[in-house]
Amino acid sequence: MDNGLASAIRSCRDLDQARQLHRQWEGAKESSGSLYLGNLLIETYGKCGHPECSRKVFDSLRLPNTFSWNLLISAYARNGFLHEAQELFAAMSPRSLVAANVMITAYARKGHVIDAKNVYDSMLEHSSVSWSAMIAAFLSAGDLGDACDLLQALPERDITCSNLVIAAYAQAGHLPQAKRLFDEMRHRDIATWNAMLEALAGARDDVIEMERFFETMMPGWSAASLTILVTSLARHGCFDEARVAFEARPQLHDLVSWTALLAGFALHRDGNEDIQESENIFFHKMPLHNHVTWTMMLAAYARHTDLSRRASEFFHENLPQHSIASSNTAMAIHVQAGKMDRARALFMEWSCETSRRGIFFSGPRQLTR
Structure with missing residues (x-):
């Protein structure tokens, strides 16, 4: 196999270059590793936004394998060609777990929850990706109840799925339910803590108490954590606390957290001097x-x-x-x-x-x- 050609295809993100590499592959089709290179081309054309070119490579393969089918279905699905992806998935035999997960996600993006559920129910096995994709599909359609029912029915509690539901509870303003699910989790990651922080931030309770809670219990902070906290404090009028929380964690400063601080001060304070102070103190100090x-x-x-x-x-x-x-x-x-x-x-x-x-x-x- 031509390792140099494989490396070039993997790193390619330009259509013209992809076509040039395609021609090189055409000239070496009979060599060992040709199927692997062909699959790489299918994937690359999809990333370039041209699944029709992926299809040409697929059709020229002597014996496409499961990876070939998965990559072609993904190429169509990720670029919004749901009908083509659906036809390929129906023709695939046997249907792979990866392809089914791709279809659930694609249906969810289009709001086709029933189609996503039909694929989910037809699967002989499920993975954490299947569970999270189906829960995300329910949530995107506003079906929080169905998402919770599926979460409870899982053979094992999945951290990604739990995070999705906690975040949904937070957006819906259901703090008790979010807290109960949070307390039930044996394992948590930073996304779990951020989802719970978002739930607390949206509540009308004492936001200072929220800050104290996460100061003492949260095992680690991310830039997203800081953004959520600063935004909530400023929205509730706790401007001094927002500034102190931000300045105490310079290692977490990025463009998003700076923007959250600026928004909090510039859009939630009413005085003329406050607006000009926001420009002088925050805007001009931003690195980007x-x-x-x-x-x-x-x-x-x-x-x-x-x-x-x-x-x-x-x-x-x-x-x-x-x-x-x-x-x-x-x-x-x-x-x-x-x-x-x-x-x-x-x-x-x-x-x-x-x-x-x-x-x-x-x-x-x-x-x-």
Whole structure:
């Protein structure tokens, strides 16, 4: 087998390069390892977003194996071609556990819970992937009861499945149920603790007590843990506590946790000085910025009409690139300040037709007031 060709195919993420490697494989089809290389190509074309090319490789294989079928079904499913994936799965004999899990996940993404359940029920065996995929399918359709019933029926308690249900309880505001399931778990990982933290954060209880609980009991923190805690504290008006919690864990600072802190202070405090303080103390200290952080800071200014001048300066002088969201926000600021000419001028600055359409759909009512 050509190890160099195999390595090149595995690392390939470009369609043109994939086609070039495909031609090399065509010239060496009779060599040993040809089926393995063909399977790699099926997978690579799928990752490049071209399952039809994966199918051409599959059809040219003399004797495709189970891996070939799994990879082709996955290539279609991951790119949204559910009908093609479904036809292949129906034609596969015997059907593999991997392919069945792929189909359950694909059906769940499309909201086809009944089809996902039919596949699940037809399986001779299940794995933790099958269980979590089916529970995720129920949850995506809002069927928390069915998800809980399946969790209770599992032959062994799976940590991933339990985490999914705790997170669902948290989103639904069912703290007692989340806590009961959490207490029943013999083994927990950081995702379990974060899911429980999310449940506590969404409750109307004392958020300071929530922080103390996880300070003393949580075995480890992640950047996600810090983001959940900071967001909750700020949302409940505990700004000093949010800042202390954030600054006490510099090793967990990333763009997401910085953004959570900025959002908490910029969007949940009402005073003009508070907004400007958020820019000076938090925004300018961030090691990185993206469109989300820029637009969030702009949106904070947009909540205060008397800060429209500073918002305009922030938009025109600081933003390295103007996204549709940031431009919409800037136009809203001009409109709120009664500066319709400036709002229309900003709209006309956009020459790209796709950007213009994006602004049109979200901004015309404000522009025509």
